[in-house]
Amino acid sequence: MGKTSRIAAAGLAAAIVALAGASADAKQKVKVGFIGPLTGGVSVNGIGGRNSADLAVRLRNADPKSKYEYEMVVLDSECKPNVAVQVATKMAADKEIIAGATHYCSVAAIAAVDTYHKFGFPVIVWGAVLPDITYRNKYPEIHRVNGTMINQNDANAALISSLGYKTVAVIHDTTDYGKGHNEYFSKALAKIGKAKIVGTFGVTADQQDFTAELTKIKALNPDVIYFGGLTPIGVRIRSQMDKLGVKAVLDGTSGIVSDAFIQGLGPLAEGTLAFREGAPVEKLPGGKFFMENYNKQKYDGAPEAYGPFAFAAMDMIIDTIEKVGPDRKKVIAALANVKDRDSIVGKITFDDHGQNTVPVITKYVVQDGKFVEWADSEYASGKRKLPGQK
Amino acid sequence: MDLGLFAQYTMNGLMLGMMYALVAVGFTLFFGVLDVIKFSHGDVLTVGSFTALATFVGLSALGLHSNWLALLAMLVVATLAMAFLGMLIARYLVMPLRSAPPLNTLLITLMLGTVLRECVRLFYPQGANPKPFPALLPRASVDIGEFNLRLDNVLMLSAGVLVIVGLQYLLNRTKLGLAIRAVAQDEETARTMGINFTGIVLITFALGSGLAAFAGVMNGLYYNEINFGIGLYLGVIGFAAAIIGGLGSIYGAILGGFLFAGLQTVGTVLLPFASAYKDVFAFAVVIAIMAWRPTGLIREKISERV
Numbered sequence: 295m296g297k298t299s300r301i302a303a304a305g306l307a308a309a310i311v312a313l314a315g316a317s318a319d320a321k322q323k324v325k326v327g328f329i330g331p332l333t334g335g336v337s338v339n340g341i342g343g344r345n346s347a348d349l350a351v352r353l354r355n356a357d358p359k360s361k362y363e364y365e366m367v368v369l370d371s372e373c374k375p376n377v378a379v380q381v382a383t384k385m386a387a388d389k390e391i392i393a394g395a396t397h398y399c400s401v402a403a404i405a406a407v408d409t410y411h412k413f414g415f416p417v418i419v420w421g422a423v424l425p426d427i428t429y430r431n432k433y434p435e436i437h438r439v440n441g442t443m444i445n446q447n448d449a450n451a452a453l454i455s456s457l458g459y460k461t462v463a464v465i466h467d468t469t470d471y472g473k474g475h476n477e478y479f480s481k482a483l484a485k486i487g488k489a490k491i492v493g494t495f496g497v498t499a500d501q502q503d504f505t506a507e508l509t510k511i512k513a514l515n516p517d518v519i520y521f522g523g524l525t526p527i528g529v530r531i532r533s534q535m536d537k538l539g540v541k542a543v544l545d546g547t548s549g550i551v552s553d554a555f556i557q558g559l560g561p562l563a564e565g566t567l568a569f570r571e572g573a574p575v576e577k578l579p580g581g582k583f584f585m586e587n588y589n590k591q592k593y594d595g596a597p598e599a600y601g602p603f604a605f606a607a608m609d610m611i612i613d614t615i616e617k618v619g620p621d622r623k624k625v626i627a628a629l630a631n632v633k634d635r636d637s638i639v640g641k642i643t644f645d646d647h648g649q650n651t652v653p654v655i656t657k658y659v660v661q662d663g664k665f666v667e668w669a670d671s672e673y674a675s676g677k678r679k680l681p682g683q684k
Numbered sequence: 685m686d687l688g689l690f691a692q693y694t695m696n697g698l699m700l701g702m703m704y705a706l707v708a709v710g711f712t713l714f715f716g717v718l719d720v721i722k723f724s725h726g727d728v729l730t731v732g733s734f735t736a737l738a739t740f741v742g743l744s745a746l747g748l749h750s751n752w753l754a755l756l757a758m759l760v761v762a763t764l765a766m767a768f769l770g771m772l773i774a775r776y777l778v779m780p781l782r783s784a785p786p787l788n789t790l791l792i793t794l795m796l797g798t799v800l801r802e803c804v805r806l807f808y809p810q811g812a813n814p815k816p817f818p819a820l821l822p823r824a825s826v827d828i829g830e831f832n833l834r835l836d837n838v839l840m841l842s843a844g845v846l847v848i849v850g851l852q853y854l855l856n857r858t859k860l861g862l863a864i865r866a867v868a869q870d871e872e873t874a875r876t877m878g879i880n881f882t883g884i885v886l887i888t889f890a891l892g893s894g895l896a897a898f899a900g901v902m903n904g905l906y907y908n909e910i911n912f913g914i915g916l917y918l919g920v921i922g923f924a925a926a927i928i929g930g931l932g933s934i935y936g937a938i939l940g941g942f943l944f945a946g947l948q949t950v951g952t953v954l955l956p957f958a959s960a961y962k963d964v965f966a967f968a969v970v971i972a973i974m975a976w977r978p979t980g981l982i983r984e985k986i987s988e989r990v
Contacts (some may be wrong), residue, residue, distance in 0.1 A: 333805070335913065337812040380835070466961050496960030502917055503905065504698035513689050513830060526911060529814040533908045538692070539825070539832045558814035558909060613719035 324362040324620045326351065326611055327385045327394030330421070330604070331373035331402070335500075336525040338554050342598030343420055344368055347395050349588055350608035352374070352437060361616055363366035366608075367391055371402040374522075378402035379409055392620045393417065395607035398600060400424035400443075400471035410435045416626045418607035421450045421600035423548055423571065427647040434626050437648035439610070439639065440603045441571030441655070442472050444478050446548055449580050449655040450520075451482035451567045451667065454545060455490060455681055459517040461492045465507065465531060468496040475522025475547050504534045512540050515585035517682045524549040529558035536562055543567065543680050551599045556663055563660045565673070565680050570640050570656050574667065575602055580638025606637040688829030697949040698942070699837055699906055702844040705941030706899035708929065709851065709923025710892035715926070716760035716868040717888045720778055720789045722798035725896055726919020728766055728773075730912060732897030733904045734804050734819070736762040740818055751820040758820075762897040770893025771886045779885065797919065805912040813839040814911040840902050847898060848938060851891075855934065864888055868932070928973050930980025938980060944970070 296655040318572070322678035331573075351366045367388070378397070378494060385391055388410055397403035398421035407651035411433040419427055419438040421448070430436050454462070459591050462483065466472035485487055492514045495507045508531070511519060519535070522615055535544065546555075548570040556563045575581040584605060588597055594672045597605075610632070611625070618624035632644040637664045640651050658669035661678070672678040707729060735775040735935045743754050777796060781789050805811040823835035855861035866874040867884045875881050903918070904910045925944045929936025947969050951962030973981070 295798065321723075333802075333812070333912065335814075338810075376897060498960070498963060500913060500917060502914060503696075503700055503948075505700070506693065506949050509689065509692045509696060510953060513686065526814050526913075529909055533816075537834070537906075537908070539827070554810075554813040557810070558816055680958050 298384065321361065321363040322620070323365055324615060325365050325367055325388070325391045326608065326615070327367045327369070327391045327396070328604075328608070329369050329371050329378070329381055329385065329394060329396040329402075329406075330398045332368070332370040334372050336373050336399065336524050336552075338595060339421065339552055339598045339600060340370070340373075340597050342601045343395075343398055343604035344597065345591070345593040346584075346588065346601035346603075346605040347420070348593075349584075349591060350592065350605045350612060352607075354612050360612075362620065364504060364612060365437045369397060369607055371397065371406075373399040373402055375401050375405035378406045382406035382409040382415075383413075386410055390473050392615055393611045393625050394621055395420045395604055395611060397422045397427075400427065400474065401469045403427045403679075404430075404470050407431065407433060407436050407637045414622055414626070416611075416622055416629060418629075420604040420607040420611060421529075422471075424470055425478070426470070426474070428647045432647055434630060434648070435648075437629055437632075437636070437644055439642060439650050440600065441650065441652045442476055443547065446569040446571055446655050447475065447478040447651075448482045450545065450547070450567075451479060451486055451489075453567070453569075453657055454518055454543075455483070455486045457680070459543070459682065460489050461514070461516040462489055462518045462520050463492055463511045463514055464494040464518040464520045464522070465497060465504075465511075466494070466520075467499040467524070467527065469499050470658075471523045471524075471549070472496070472499070472514065475549075479520055484571065485511060486680065489518075494579040497523075497527065499523065501525065504531050505538060507644050508534055508538050508540055511542075512538055514517035518543045518545050520545045521550070525552050525558070528555055532559055532562055532566065541681050543682065548599065551665055552584075552660060553596060553598070556660065556665070561663075565665065565678075566660045567668075567680075568658045568660075568665065570599055571652060571654065572603065573656055574665075578602055579636075579640055580636055584638045589663045602639050606639045606642065609637065610642070686830050688831035689829040691828070693949055695831070695833070695837060697945045698728065698841060700948065701942035701945030702841060702901050703903055703906070703918065703941075704925050704944050705848070705922050705938040706895050706902070708925035708937035709848070709922050709934060710895050711926035711928070712931055712934060713864075713888050713892040713895075714835075715931045716773075717864060717885050718778065718782070720786060721923070721931075723790060723792070723794040723919065723923070723937050724773065724775070724780065725793075725892070726801060726915035726917070726922060727797040727800040728769060728893050728901040728915070729896040729903070729918055730804055730910075730915035731769065731800055731900075732762045732766040732893075733910045733914065734808055734811075734815075734912075735765050735897070736816060736901045736904060737817060737871045737910065738808075754818075755820045756915050759901055761896065762901055763894040765893040766897035766900075767821030767890035770889040770891075773893075774886055774889035775882075776777075778889075778909075779882070792854075797915070800910055801915065808912075811912055814909050817908050819905070821905060836905065840905060844902065847895070849896070852934065854891075860887065869937075892954050924967065924970050928970050928980060930982040933980065933982045936980050936982035943981075976989055 330343045334624045351364045393416040396417045398423040403422035423443040425442040466476040532648040544566045546568040551570045614628045618628045635642045658665040659671045739758045739761045825834040925940030926937045929940030947966040951965035
């Protein structure tokens with residue numbers, strides 16, 4: 295062995311020792327979970343949420359100060375209750391997974407809450423808005439960073455009453471999600487007492503043809519058609535309204551706030567109303583930070599409406615694990631005391647049901663192919679008018 | 685009820701019925717020649733309408749702006765492509781399983797349907813989202829009271845009627861039709877008469893799948909929106925329509941399609957608890973009809989199953 299090669303060998307040995315030292319220093323791996331609809335009609339929202347949660351994990355892993363190295367286990371609820379229970383069981387039964395950011399779809403979330411409770415698996419819901427998810431039971435495992443549909447329907451009823459509309463026809467899908475919207479919207483509208491509901495139509499969540507319902511609605515001639523459901527059938531209803539010459543305003547919920555709604559309709563989307571909990575990304579306290587980092591990762595798709603909530607949910611889970619260690623019981627105990635916690639979606643405070651008490655509701659109207667905040671829109675300023683707007 | 689409204693409901697029901705009938709005819713054709721139920725039929729329709737949409741996008745990119753030419757190109761491309769796909773399915777999935785129990789064919793085509801559907805969702809750009817379908821037909825309409833008569837609906841209905849009449853002519857008045865009917869009636873005898881059995885089966889599958897593509901384009905033009913799931917629902921309803929009409933009978937399938945659309949419309953309009961139960965109502969009636977006439981409203985002239 296020559297001298298040079300001996301030196302090289304020594305160098306190599308040193309390098310190996312250095313590497314070994316580093317790996318001895320390596321952090322303990324901790325698994326966290328994510329569940330959302332990754333296939334099916336609302337998969338864009340699920341994928342946006344998954345990317346956002348993934349971003350929270352990546353940012354933390356890149357932080358040298360973090361105690362653990364996180365790995366995110368992703369499962370697909372398909373937005374179906376039966377599948378949701380399956381994947382919830384799979385995730386909760388895996389003791390290595392400490393906590394999860396779960397569910398965009400209310401039908402999936404409400405079906406899975408009992409499973410989480412049974413397994414003592416702490417979750418933070420990141421997108422589903424049905425009040426029952428947190429309020430039906432008092433499970434210490436269940437938390438939610440986004441608001442519920444009660445708040446958005448109050449805002450919705452208030453807006454259309456203040457615009458001077460008198461008659462409303464309701465179309466809702468017959469899942470828990472759509473039925474919930476129908477219930478809370480009807481209550482809110484009745485409480486204000488300025489407009490009345492002239493007809494209520496339940497439709498299945500995968501229905502194609504709405505001409506029969508819309509013809510019946512046309513005969514009732516309402517000022518507004520309220521729609522409690524998700525984007526795919528929202529698109530169909532709006533385009534079939536046009537076919538049948540129904541002139542009413544389409545008044546949607548958080549379920550249609552997505553780019554897919556506008557892409558699916560093109561110019562026909564103009565003048566559609568929608569409501570959502572929280573503020574739009576660009577107005578969130580951490581919105582700029584979130585979008586900058588999101589864009590850096592070059593994900594295949596936008597974070598969509600609930601991405602920031604998914605990020606906030608995952609970030610809160612990781613924060614808690616950092617603080618109390620990877621132990622489900624300790625995480626649950628720590629999440630019971632969340633008050634005025636800073637996050638990218640603003641302050642988070644969980645009430646005794648684990649529900650974040652965010653008061654902010656954003657009102658939207660579609661203007662020139664974008665969901666524009668109502669207050670900033672030309673409809674609010676009077677430059678443009680919705681059909682029948684006073 | 686207001687007469688205008690009645691006319692509107694009738695028009696809605698007719699459009700719906702036409703699409704169901706076109707799908708049901710496919711089921712019945714396949715069952716006629718091979719005694720198989722091909723469950724991927726609805727998803728072939730989906731692929732057909734997405735092929736048409738892709739053709740339109742391609743033509744627009746090339747700078748073609750004539751609606752009629754675009755529509756013609758979309759129909760031709762979609763129909764031919766689906767006819768070819770239908771032949772492939774028949775040749776490589778259905779025919780090799782001829783001696784296996786019919787349940788196998790049913791299962792394998794059911795799975796193929798899922799594969800087709802998921803392929804559209806995964807490989808078509810942004811395929812999971814609803815896609816706007818261009819309105820290529822003239823949008824003129826006349827308001828007669830509450831009835832909004834649209835020129836595009838009239839054109840689509842007429843085109844549908846023409847296609848069905850054309851199919852009827854093909855089956856009953858041409859040599860090819862004679863061969864198809866011969867194969868449907870008795871394969872062995874047809875073979876001994878010198879009919880190319882494989883050829884006829886392939887042509888029949890091409891025909892039925894082409895019809896599905898036509899229905900897919902019609903579906904797109906009518907709703908101006910398509911998504912990867914349209915075929916699943918249309919497939920189930922088309923199948924139910926073919927069954928109540930009497931599998932193997934073309935008239936039965938058409939009757940079944942319109943009957944089903946009629947039931948759904950009636951379910952929405954007349955039931956007091958409104959539209960949530962319209963499918964429950966329609967399918968319950970289908971079950972009742974099947975209990976009453978197990979071989980369908982119009983029976984096959986020669987029934988092997990009795």
